[in-house]
Amino acid sequence: MSRVENLPEDFDKKLDLNNGTQTQAVAPNTSIPESLNSQATPFPLKQDGTSNTPNPSQPGAAMPPAMASIKQHTADEVLKMMNRSPLFMTTLDETDGEGGENIELEALKALAYEGTRAEVAGNFREQGNECARAKQWTDAREFYDKAIAALKAPVKPQNPEEGPAVMEIVELDEEAEKKKEVEIEEACYINRALCHLEKSMGPHGSLLILRQNYRSCIRDCASTLRINPRNIKAYFRSATACLALDKLDEAADACSIGLSVDPQNSALKALSQKISARKAHLEQLERARREREQRKAAEAHTLAVALKARNIRTRTTARPPSDMEDAQIKLEAPLDPSSTLSIPVLLLYPLHAQTDFVKAFRESETLAEHLAYILPVPWDEKGEYTAESVECYVETATGGLVKAGKKLPLSKILGSGKVELVDELLSVNVLPKGAAAAWIEEFKRRRRTP
Structure with missing residues (x-):
């Protein structure tokens, strides 16, 4: 039995509701997104005939091209191709698999530099903060490097034809933007100082590298204090690095100034006590060293007097014997x-x-x-x-x-x-x-x- 339907006048007349197969009506000027198109293939189809798909002549073997493009590749090949997409990357592959440019990855990189200097730097700063929270100090330091570099990038010149009203708004925005840039720069310097400090206190690295990290920490703290002389973290981290390098006078100065800004800061108080204890220990070692040297000189003088009194002659050569151990006059x-x-x-x-x-x-x-x-x-x-x-x-x-x-x-x-x-x-x-x-x-x- 047939059915009667009230249809709009512009409805596709070819649609027959009484027919067992129905077709979807599509507006004439509407295009189907590629991602929804059943003909789209997420991976390239092989053209050499080495397909893993069943023979289409077999019953139930036919499949959409999207699924066929997956079936044509092994699991390892699919994972390798997915790894070139920024969304699924587990290892960095900056090529398209054939030595060409990875367009998706380059586009994602470009997005990191879209916006004002403060926006770009702020983005890198947040990424650095995430790495710092995960104690990934090397990665965090690199993001803070990029943030500071972004803040020092040249400013795009303004167009004078925009008119005085627009120029006035831009000037107001520039003032707020500058304030934001200063805040980000201060945060990046002091956070990068923390990265240097943590890397110096780690279990690995040569003595030279550790000293370089401590010195880098001190430089970043100095940059922070040029921006904000009341930054307590800068005084604390600078004093900690100076203490590690046995620059005790500089460490004591940093603690003293920091405590003048925040007299009740418990971390600076504890650090100040460590510096005093270290200074006392080194002074004690120095006194002992001087005493040993003075005693050694006195003993040498006494021995010379004893030999002279006994009329015993002595002579030294350029090549004394090396196997005398502790034997001596x-x-x-x-x-x-x-x-x-x-x-x-x-x-x-x-x-x-x-x-x-x-x-x-x-x-x-x-x-x-x-x-x-x-x-x-x-x-x-x-x-x-x-x-x-x-x-x-x-x-x-x-x-x-x-x-x-x-x-x-x-x-x-x-x-x-x-x-x-x-x-x-x-x-x-x-x-x-x-x-x-x-x-x-x-x-x-x-x-x-x-």
Whole structure:
């Protein structure tokens, strides 16, 4: 049975309500948005025939082009193409996938610089604040950099043909705009100072980088205070950075001025106490260092007096031995020149290229006392070296040799004025009695040979 409908005169006459298939009426001048068009494809269709879609000749296999464009690509390909859209980006890809320009991304970037300087800078400032709240200090600092750069960008010149009324309105707007710019600039400088400070206090980074971050924090705080001399955060952060660099006078000044602005600020009070404690600690270290240096100088002077009183000659060379450890000439009481003197002694066995080292040979002791426990030596296979069968020789200051009596105290050997200590060390040549004469002749021959 047919139905009768009252239709508008301009209704499409081709629409038959009695027909089982109905078509949608569309106004002649109305265009369907591309995003709603069933023929639009979100991803490019493959032209090489390598489609993942079923054969259209199969029942139920036909599908709209939009769905076909998705079915033609693998999941990885779809994710990769979606990542080039700013809305779905998980990693930054500034190309279109074929080395060309990513138009959507460039358009989104351009939007960031649309508007007045205050609007552009304010946008970057808000993004920096979001990163700072997430403790992403590097990203936050970059956004504050962009905000400050936007505020320093050149102003677009006004058109004088706009008329006096428009010019007056523009001037009023410029005054409000300038005020807004100053507020944003102050906030960006002090927030960027926080980024530098937090990066300096992090667990990573070389000492040089940490110092650079602290200095950058101080510079940004100074820029903040040039804009607003009453910014308490600038005084606090500047003082914190100066304290980290041990610039204690500057840190104390920053705290003092900050407290003159806000006398009840608890953070500045606590920081001021830390600065005072650090200053006291460094002063204590400096006093201890001066005392050590003074004592060292006094000990050196006392030792020089003791050596002179004993007629002991000393000489230093350009290349002193490096393996003496803590062995050195010293007095039993370092500030008493009359106390017992100890000297490092090197026992040389020139015929076998062997040595023994006595780190503290007391001036009252004899060579025989030390040879008694040193000899015999393990490398002496022939048994030539015993306390009774050896002779000792010491080189003189003039390059000759003098026989050192084994039963003489060391003070007697050194006090003769012929022997000298070279680099705080006395060298004694130890030889078997039967081989001593030949070795002495060889020593003299080497000395005569130029």
